[in-house]
Amino acid sequence: MIQGDTYYFAVHLSKYYPFSKRVDRNYYKVEISNKSExxxxxxxxxxxxxxxxxxxxxxxxxxxxxxxxxxxxxxxxEY
Structure with missing residues (x-):
C-alpha cells in the first residue's frame, strides 16, 4: 500500500514473532515501511x-x- 510518500509492505504469517502483530488466531503480519512507527x-x-x-x-x-x-x-x- 502506498499513501503519499509512505509505503507499507505486509508479510503474512501463521506464527507469532515479537516483531509481528496479531490479526486473528494463527494469523499475524509484519509490516515494513519506509517510516518507522x-x-x-x-x-x-x-x-x-x-x-x-x-x-x-x-x-x-x-x-x-x-x-x-x-x-x-x-x-x-508473472510480474
Missing part, C-alpha cells in the same frame, strides 16, 4: 535487519523448502 509495529528494513529476534527467525530454514522453490520457479516471470 513502533507503536503500530511498522518497521523499516534497517530496524528489522538489526533486530536479534528477526535475525534469528529468518535464519531458520523453511520446513518445506522444495515447495517454496517450486512456487518461485512457477511464478518467476
Amino acid at each position: 513502533p507503536s503500530y509495529k511498522f518497521y523499516t528494513i534497517k530496524e528489522l535487519s538489526e533486530n536479534n529476534k528477526y535475525i534469528e527467525a529468518v535464519s531458520i530454514p523453511p520446513k518445506k523448502e522444495g515447495y517454496f522453490l517450486e512456487r518461485e520457479e512457477k511464478h518467476r516471470n
Whole structure:
C-alpha cells in the first residue's frame, strides 16, 4: 500500500514473532515501511535487519523448502 510518500509492505504469517502483530488466531503480519512507527509495529528494513529476534527467525530454514522453490520457479516471470 502506498499513501503519499509512505509505503507499507505486509508479510503474512501463521506464527507469532515479537516483531509481528496479531490479526486473528494463527494469523499475524509484519509490516515494513519506509517510516518507522513502533507503536503500530511498522518497521523499516534497517530496524528489522538489526533486530536479534528477526535475525534469528529468518535464519531458520523453511520446513518445506522444495515447495517454496517450486512456487518461485512457477511464478518467476508473472510480474
